[in-house]
Amino acid sequence: MAELFPSIQETIAAYRAKTLMPSQVAAELLSRLEKENPELNAYLRTYGTEMIEAAKRADSAYATGKARPLEGIFVGIKDNLLVSGTLTGSASKMLEGYVAPYTGTAVKKLFDDGAIMVGKTNMDEFAMGSSTENSAYGATKNPKDLTCVPGGSSGGSAAAVASGLCHIALGSDTGGSIRQPASLCGCVGFKPTYGSVSRYGLMSMASSLDVIGPLANSVGDARTVFNTIRGGDERDATSHDIKGAKKLAAPGSLKGVKVGVPREYFLPGLDADVEGCVQKGIAKLKELGAEIVEISLPNAEHGLAAYYVIMPAEVSTNLSRFDGVRYPASKMKSAASLIDGYVKSRAAFGPEPQRRIMVGTYVLSAGYYDAYYRQAEKVRGLIIKDFNDAWQQVDLIVSPTSPTVAWPIGEKVDDPLAMYLSDIFTINANLVGIPSISLPCGEADGMPVGIQLAAPRDEDMFLLDVAEAFEKAGIGSAD
Amino acid sequence: MSQITTEEIKKLFALARLPLDENLIATRQKDMEEILGYVASLSVLDTSAAKEVHGGVDFLNAFRIDEVKPASSGERDGIIKSFPTSEADLNKVLGIMEK
Numbered sequence: 001m002a003e004l005f006p007s008i009q010e011t012i013a014a015y016r017a018k019t020l021m022p023s024q025v026a027a028e029l030l031s032r033l034e035k036e037n038p039e040l041n042a043y044l045r046t047y048g049t050e051m052i053e054a055a056k057r058a059d060s061a062y063a064t065g066k067a068r069p070l071e072g073i074f075v076g077i078k079d080n081l082l083v084s085g086t087l088t089g090s091a092s093k094m095l096e097g098y099v100a101p102y103t104g105t106a107v108k109k110l111f112d113d114g115a116i117m118v119g120k121t122n123m124d125e126f127a128m129g130s131s132t133e134n135s136a137y138g139a140t141k142n143p144k145d146l147t148c149v150p151g152g153s154s155g156g157s158a159a160a161v162a163s164g165l166c167h168i169a170l171g172s173d174t175g176g177s178i179r180q181p182a183s184l185c186g187c188v189g190f191k192p193t194y195g196s197v198s199r200y201g202l203m204s205m206a207s208s209l210d211v212i213g214p215l216a217n218s219v220g221d222a223r224t225v226f227n228t229i230r231g232g233d234e235r236d237a238t239s240h241d242i243k244g245a246k247k248l249a250a251p252g253s254l255k256g257v258k259v260g261v262p263r264e265y266f267l268p269g270l271d272a273d274v275e276g277c278v279q280k281g282i283a284k285l286k287e288l289g290a291e292i293v294e295i296s297l298p299n300a301e302h303g304l305a306a307y308y309v310i311m312p313a314e315v316s317t318n319l320s321r322f323d324g325v326r327y328p329a330s331k332m333k334s335a336a337s338l339i340d341g342y343v344k345s346r347a348a349f350g351p352e353p354q355r356r357i358m359v360g361t362y363v364l365s366a367g368y369y370d371a372y373y374r375q376a377e378k379v380r381g382l383i384i385k386d387f388n389d390a391w392q393q394v395d396l397i398v399s400p401t402s403p404t405v406a407w408p409i410g411e412k413v414d415d416p417l418a419m420y421l422s423d424i425f426t427i428n429a430n431l432v433g434i435p436s437i438s439l440p441c442g443e444a445d446g447m448p449v450g451i452q453l454a455a456p457r458d459e460d461m462f463l464l465d466v467a468e469a470f471e472k473a474g475i476g477s478a479d
Numbered sequence: 480m481s482q483i484t485t486e487e488i489k490k491l492f493a494l495a496r497l498p499l500d501e502n503l504i505a506t507r508q509k510d511m512e513e514i515l516g517y518v519a520s521l522s523v524l525d526t527s528a529a530k531e532v533h534g535g536v537d538f539l540n541a542f543r544i545d546e547v548k549p550a551s552s553g554e555r556d557g558i559i560k561s562f563p564t565s566e567a568d569l570n571k572v573l574g575i576m577e578k
Contacts, residue, residue, distance in 0.1 A: 084557070101557025102550075208534045237541040238534070305518040316495065323496065325572050330563030338573045342496045354497055355510055361495040362511065363518075371522065372515075377533055378526035385530075417513050 008073055008167055008221045015062050015072055022062070022072030022116070026055035029074060029118060032165055041140045042150075042159040044079055045087060046119035054116040061114070070228065071114030076160040076169035079120040080127055081107050081212070082201040090203050091135040092125045094348040097328040104201015105236070106170060106212045106229040113228050118166045122156030125350045126319065127177055127205045129153050130422045133413050134352045141409070142185060144447055148406040151181030151422075157215045158185040168216045168225050172202055174209045175307055176401075176426025179438035182215050183401035183450025186440050188471075189215050190222040190464070191426075193457050194433035196242045197226075198233030206314035209307075209430040219439070219468040226460065246395060246455070246462035252469045255289035259453075260394035262297045265425060271404045273444030278400045281441040281451040284473050285398065295390050295397070299382040303428040306383065308420060309363050309376035310431070316360025319353060322346065355416060380431050387432045391456045396466060399425050401438040401450035425452060435460040437467050483511045 014020035030048050037043050051074070058072035077083060080090040082100035089095035103111065111117070124134035132140040132155030140155040142148040143163035150159045154171030158181035161169050171178040173191040182189025190213045197212045204210060214225035233239045249256050261282060266275060286292050324330040324345025335341030349357070363372035390397060402422055412419045429436035434457050441451035453470070455463035488508050492499040550558070555568075562570040 084553070098561055099557060101561065102554045234543050237543070299524070302521060302524060305521050308514060309518050309521070320496075324563065326562065326570065328561055328563055332563055332573055335573060337577055338575055339496070341573055343498050346496055347498045349497070354495075355507070355514075357495045357497065358491050358507060358511065359514055361491055362515070365494065372518065374531060375521050375524075375526060376518070377531045378529040379521050379524055381530035381532045382524070382526065384532060416510055417517055420514075420517075 007218050008070070008224050011073065011167065012071075015067070018062070022055040022058035023052065025072065025074060026051050026116070029165065033118070036163060036165065039141065039146065040143060040159055040163060040165075041122055041138050042156045042163065042165055043076065043119035044091060044122050044137055044156070047086070047117060051116055051118060058114065058116065068112070068114035070110060070224075073115045073168070074118050074166045075110055075115045076118050076121045076157050076166040077107055078154055078157050078169070078171050079123050080172060080203040080205075081170060082203070083107055083117065083120070086120065088120065090126045091123045091137055092348070092350065092353070093136045094322050094329050094346075095327055096348075102201065105198035105233045107201060109229050110170070110225070118160070121154070121160055121169055124153035124155070124352065126203065126315075126353050127153040127172055127174055128315070128352045128356055130176070130180060130419050131409075131412065132156060132181070133409065134350060136350055139409055142406045144186060145406065147408055148447065149184065149409050151184035151402070151406065153177040153181075154189075154215060155181045158182050158187055158189065161185070161187045161215045161217060168214055168221050170212060170225070171215050172205075173211050173213055173430065174205050175311060175430050176423040178213050178215060179401050179426050179436060179450065179452060180423060182438045183452075184406040184448065186448030187215055187217055188219055188222050188440070188467075189213070189438045189450075190226060191429060191436045192226055192230065192460050193242055193435045194430070195236075195238040195240050196230050196435075196458070196460060198231070198236040198239040200233055200235035204318040206311040207318060208314060209311060211430070219437075219464060219471045222437070223464045223468070226464070242458040242460055244459040244461050246459050248462070248465050248469070251465070252472060253289050254285060254466060254469055257290045257396065257466065258293050258394040259285050259290045260293050260295035260390055260397045262295055262300060262397060262399060264297055264300050265399040269403055269421075270400060271444065274400055274402070274404060274449050277442035277444055277449040278398075278451050281470075282398055285470065288469055288473055293394050295393055297383070297386045297390060297428075299379065299386050300428055302379050303383055303431055304420065304424050306376040306379040307423075307427045307431060308359070309372050310380065312356040312360035313364050313373050314360070315353070315356045316364065319349075319357055322349070352416070383428055384432050387428070387434065395455070396463070397454045399452050399454075401425060401452040405444050405447035405449060429454050433457055435463050437463055439467055439470060483508055483515065
């Protein structure tokens, strides 16, 4: 959408100046969706009629001076976020035909401020994957190269944003599912502090790790969305209002900001061209006034292994609710017994959810709980301590978002471990609960590279301030 | 690499209430062995002094008043409509006790 409205702020300014109307944008979007979505598969379902009607109401709101803060801003919503009265299925056959009975808090806040839903975006089934190939409804393609994956699990949201099929999109991030697709598609992906956005209305994958956040074409747009959706909510006991205190000395300047570069993150396995882009990004941070400090996170390398115990354990628990008793894709009618009904109904899970449920069941089972699950939670404690120690020395931590650029569709689909390794730089922010953002940082082999910045818990605003300074310095081109 | 027997894989299918597919046993066995082999690296870490962490936040006692707040009629109807089999506004399920 860049040529029509490069940012939320500019779009709203154009609406107010009456040089653009929401209904014009809706018409343009419809045309693009018809042309591009069948190939891209960014959206599982779009709501053209409702979008046009809502855009007409937004036209009236601007005409009468009653426009709300996000009136006429078009959003893509990941398919694991509930929107009342619409099919909502986490891209799974398990929930085929399920109509959400209510709207989740984050989405409702966007709607209450006037945002208009374009559609539900594609994703890896129940957010389990790093490529969106695990969707039961076909893979999303990367807008930069249609033979490549867009990353995942919020790959549909990233592709929709990067290809101009919405202003912004919501995703969810359990181990990198906002940041990694943002990196692979060349947009901004922000994972807020755990609990800073209510999870009410998000289908749970791993409850101690899941966070809702924005994918956007700019840091400013991500900030606008975050400011709209954040805040405590009595329907999510882990939600809270952030209380960050750090500030930049002057807008756009990183003078006095200490940025840590973990030596454990720049090792073999990281693509050389990706590393080159990220090193240029680090040089940009220095140009902006930041002090670059080498740090050590001695247990960070164990984050991925800890994650692939903790996450499946929580997955196996959360997905036990899909048993054929409460949701439409049920085989209970043809079942000989309740247990038979459970088993027959759960055949609707695709291979990756089944794989993770089995791993989770194993690590939680008697005899293995201490060796796997309890040990992983203790390692999580060690990693949190590493980060807390690091915050004594630095204000931010920088790293690549993904060890590689987008890879060809199908390349890793039969090798789950290789797929899991693509999240190696993003996992720790979820284990620790800190805010983290992926920003475009040049290209390698013609494909986007992302740089990742992380800040202490609740310092989301400071992180966004630094990210915006970085973005304004022209880091997207990294030269 | 961790060794998982075919019998263990079959037990896992049953424990997880997943349909046992004989054609998938070898694939699942390989996947499980690779994943558990990878995460086994955690076992060599000394965690004797480590704090076990179970959540993304370190809140304690996030209380709220225990009062009933009814769902809207639209929410209630939506939930009932999603039941696979219903009778009036009840979710009809198979008996738990078998004869």
